Amino acid sequence: MLKLYNTLTRKKEEFIPIDKDNKIVKIYTCGPTVYYYAHIGNLRAYLFMDNLRRVLKYNGYSLKHVMNITDVGHLVSDADEGEDKMLKAAKRENKTPFEIANYYLNTFMEDIDKLNIDKPEIIARATEHIDIMEQYVKKIIENGYAYETENTIYFDTSKLDKYGVLSNRNIDEQKKGARVEFDNGKKNISDFALWIKAPENHLMKWDSFFGKAYPGWHLECSAMSYKYLGEVFDIHTGGMDHIPVHHENEIAQSKGFSGNIPAKYWLHVDFLQVNGGKMAKSLNNLYTLEDLSKRGYEPLVYRMFNFSSSYKMPINFTFEAMDAAKVSLKRLRDGYLAHEACDDDIDDSIIKEYETRFLEAINDNLNMPVALSVVWDVIKSQKKSKKLAELLLKFDEVLGFNLKDYKEDKNIPKEVIDLMNKRKEARENKDYEVSDKLRDEILSLGYIVKDTKEGQEVKKV
Ligand code: AMP
Ligand code: ZN
Numbered sequence: 001m002l003k004l005y006n007t008l009t010r011k012k013e014e015f016i017p018i019d020k021d022n023k024i025v026k027i028y029t030c031g032p033t034v035y036y037y038a039h040i041g042n043l044r045a046y047l048f049m050d051n052l053r054r055v056l057k058y059n060g061y062s063l064k065h066v067m068n069i070t071d072v073g074h075l076v077s078d079a080d081e082g083e084d085k086m087l088k089a090a091k092r093e094n095k096t097p098f099e100i101a102n103y104y105l106n107t108f109m110e111d112i113d114k115l116n117i118d119k120p121e122i123i124a125r126a127t128e129h130i131d132i133m134e135q136y137v138k139k140i141i142e143n144g145y146a147y148e149t150e151n152t153i154y155f156d157t158s159k160l161d162k163y164g165v166l167s168n169r170n171i172d173e174q175k176k177g178a179r180v181e182f183d184n185g186k187k188n189i190s191d192f193a194l195w196i197k198a199p200e201n202h203l204m205k206w207d208s209f210f211g212k213a214y215p216g217w218h219l220e221c222s223a224m225s226y227k228y229l230g231e232v233f234d235i236h237t238g239g240m241d242h243i244p245v246h247h248e249n250e251i252a253q254s255k256g257f258s259g260n261i262p263a264k265y266w267l268h269v270d271f272l273q274v275n276g277g278k279m280a281k282s283l284n285n286l287y288t289l290e291d292l293s294k295r296g297y298e299p300l301v302y303r304m305f306n307f308s309s310s311y312k313m314p315i316n317f318t319f320e321a322m323d324a325a326k327v328s329l330k331r332l333r334d335g336y337l338a339h340e341a342c343d344d345d346i347d348d349s350i351i352k353e354y355e356t357r358f359l360e361a362i363n364d365n366l367n368m369p370v371a372l373s374v375v376w377d378v379i380k381s382q383k384k385s386k387k388l389a390e391l392l393l394k395f396d397e398v399l400g401f402n403l404k405d406y407k408e409d410k411n412i413p414k415e416v417i418d419l420m421n422k423r424k425e426a427r428e429n430k431d432y433e434v435s436d437k438l439r440d441e442i443l444s445l446g447y448i449v450k451d452t453k454e455g456q457e458v459k460k461v
Contacts, residue, residue, distance in 0.1 A: 001363060002014070002015040002055070002363045003015065003363060003364060003365055004235075004265055004267060004365055005267065005312055005365050006264075006266060006267070007166055007243060007266040007268050008166055008264075008266045012365055013265070015265065017061065017234045018232070018234055023060055023061045024061065024062050024063075024064060025056050025062070025064070025065075026063075026064045026065075026229045026230070026233035026234045026235070027052070027053075027063060027064070027065040027229075027233070027234060027236070027237065028065075028066050028068075028224075028225040028233060028235070028236050028237070028262075029046075029049050029065065029067040029120060029236075029237045029238065030067075030221055030237070030238040030239075030242055031068045031069050031070065032069065032070065032108055033070040033071075033085055033086070034069055034070065034071055034104035034105045035085045035086050035089040035100055035101075035104060036089060036104060037104065037290075038107070038108050038288065038289075039279060039280075039286035039287060039288055040272060040279070040286070040287050040289065040292065040302060040317070041271065041278070041280065041286065043111060043115060043289065043302070044269065044271075044315070045238070045239045046115070046117050047115060047117065047302075047303060047306050048267075048306075048311045049067070049120075049237055050116075050117040050118050050400060051311065051368065051400075052235070052237065052267065052366065053065065053118045054398045055362045055363070055366055055398055057118075057397070058359075058362065058398050059363070063120075063121060064121055064122075064228070064229065065120035065121050066120060066121070066122040066124055066228045067119075067120040067123050068124050068125075068221055068224050069101075069105055069108075069124065069125045069126065070217065071086065071097075071098075071101035071105065071125050071126055072126045072127055072204055072214060072215060072217070084204075086101065086204065087203055087204070089104075090203065096203065097203050097204050098127075101127070105125075111288075111289050111299075114289060114299040115289070115299050115300070115302065115303055116299075116300065116303065116401070116402055117400075118400070124224045124227075124228065126215070126220040127204075129220065129223060129227065130206045130208075130215065132224065133215045133220060134195075134206075134208050134209065134215075135223075136222060136223040136226065136253070137153060137194050137195050137215075138209065139257050140194065140253060140256040140257055141153065143256055144159065145160075145255075145256030146194055146256070147187065148210075149186065150197075151196065151197040152185075152186075152193050152194075152195070152196050152197065153193070153194045153195040153196075154185075154186055154187070154192065154193060154194065155191055155192050155193075155249070155252055155253060155256060156188070156191060157188050157190040157191050157192075157252055158187065158188050158191075159256070160252060163190050163248065163252055164248055165251060165261065166244075166247050166248055166251060166266060167243050167244045167248060169244070169248075190248075192218060192245075192249050192252075193216035194216045194219055194253070195208070195210055195213055195214075195216060195219070196213055196214055196215070196216060197212070198212045198213055198214050202214070218245075218249035218250055218253060219253065221250050222254050222262065225263075226258075226262070231258040231262065232260050232261075232262060232263070232264070233262065234263065234264055234265060235264070235265045235266075235267060236262065236265070236266050237266075237268070238268060238269075239268065239269055239271070240268045240270050240271060241271075243268055247266065250262065269311045270311065270312055270313055270314045270315070271314050271315075272314075272317055273314050273316050273317065274316070274317050275316070276316065287317075289302065292322070295319070297322050297325075297326060300329060300401055300402075301322060301325045301326045301329055302322070303400060304325040304326075304328050304332075305321055305322055305325035306368075307369065307371075307399075308321065308325065309369065310365070310366070310367060310368065310369065311366060311368075327453070327454050327455075328372075329401065330454045330455055331379065331455065332375065332392075332399075332401060332403070333401075333403065333406050334455055334456070335378075335379030335380075335392070336379075336392045336393075336403050336406070337406075337417050338379075338384050338417075338424070339378075339379075339381075339384050339385055339386065339387075339392065340386060340389040340417075341384070341414060341417050341418045341421055342384035342385055342386070342421070343385060343386055344384050345383070345385070346381075346383055346385045346387050346388060351387060351388070354374055354377065354378055354391060355391070355394075357374045358371055358374045358375070358395055361373075361374060362398055371398070371399075374395075375392070375399070378392060379392075384421070412447070412458060413445065415445060416442055416445055416458060419438050419442050419445075420438075420449060420458060422434075422438055423438035423439065423442070423449065423456065424455070426438060427451075442458070443461070446460060447459065447460060447461065448460075
């Protein structure tokens with residue numbers, strides 16, 4: 001039984017999809033705003049998305065999953081204040097907002113591929129869905145959930161039976177803590193912009209029932225999820241920072257549009273931290289995948305690093321932890337190759353037990369640290385067997401390290417791998433005489449073996 005923590009009910013719940021007979025799961029993920037390189041904090045959010053997809057598939061579900069790309073830009077803060085991120089980037093780089101969006105969308109997709117992230121079936125750009133957003137706003141207005149000021153159409157949160165179901169806040173409390181000045185004409189502090197009249201020199205704008213205008217940033221997710229997944233779908237994911245405003249506003253819009261909370265399960269990934277604080281563009285403490293590569297960490301090491309904590313917990317970024325992840329990745333690959341090269345007899349009941357433990361871990365709200373402990377038990381098994389290599393490949397459907405390709409990529413002859421495995425065993429038993437003999441044998445096959453902190457490394461002479 002798959003259990004997921006649902007922010008909406010504040011409980012770990014059994015996951016039952018709406019279309020349980022056909023085992024189809026409909027998911028929506030809030031995607032990136034493509035105005036700069038993704039930092040590794042952002043990428044944690046998409047590694048979580050990948051983890052969820054893989055666990056659902058492992059459980060036999062087929063997916064219809066939508067992720068948006070925010071290329072319209074939105075006002076700097078969730079609360080509709082400040083400068084438009086896309087426009088700011090366009091000015092900074094002396095490009096059009098469309099050029100900015102295309103460039104950073106490309107770099108984002110490259111990062112996604114490098115991390116071997118399983119991509120959603122539908123990737124939807126906001127600028128290609130302005131018409132559906134306009135229809136969506138019109139219906140909200142028709143249903144009586146919006147009002148108009150001189151320049152903006154606002155969502156009227158006082159029309160809802162409750163605003164703040166996800167974060168369990170109430171509007172009165174929010175008013176007390178409010179520092180933000182009301183925009184002229186805005187009625188309630190939690191009201192937010194749906195549709196905004198574009199000033200004369202605004203670069204991104206569209207003809208609409210409200211003149212030349214552009215959408216408020218919460219709108220795209222409601223309109224696009226509705227278009228592709230319908231009024232109510234199974235799972236909505238995003239970062240923790242989306243809970244208090246963006247996702248509350250998506251829920252508000254959907255209630256104004258169809259009367260429904262759009263998703264049954266709301267899943268949120270916690271933050272990657274640096275020294276206990278947030279990693280963010282605005283704090284100037286961010287790393288990209290490329291920064292990590294320059295320091296000698298391939299992207300999959302970052303994938304491994306993320307498995308050291310549950311997605312529901314913050315994770316602290318340090319280079320020591322990255323070193324440990326590097327060692328783990330090597331251990332996994334070597335362990336796989338060691339099993340792949342041997343044929344010891346393994347009882348099926350043992351394999352079954354590993355499988356059960358692995359499934360229980362991933363189905364416990366994607367508990368990857370526990371799932372990995374099962375992987376290490378398989379690797380450590382005294383008996384080496386192709387059957388266990390097969391099992392690791394099966395687990396790799398969830399882990400996503402492309403173990404199968406690793407074997408093919410290395411192109412090291414099987415005899416060399418066999419000898420390396422024997423040598424590893426000899427070294428573990430402190431039998432250095434045998435270990436040296438094996439090294440000479442490997443050398444005679446044209447390969448040189450070196451002992452490093454991370455284990456044996458082999459190269460062609
Ligand atoms: P943005 O492109 O700014 O809209 O952010 C894209 C995603 O990254 C969102 O889901 C955020 O919640 C997430 N995010 C931003 N910073 C971090 C961080 N330090 N750790 C984890 N996720 C983050
Ligand atoms: Zn969203």
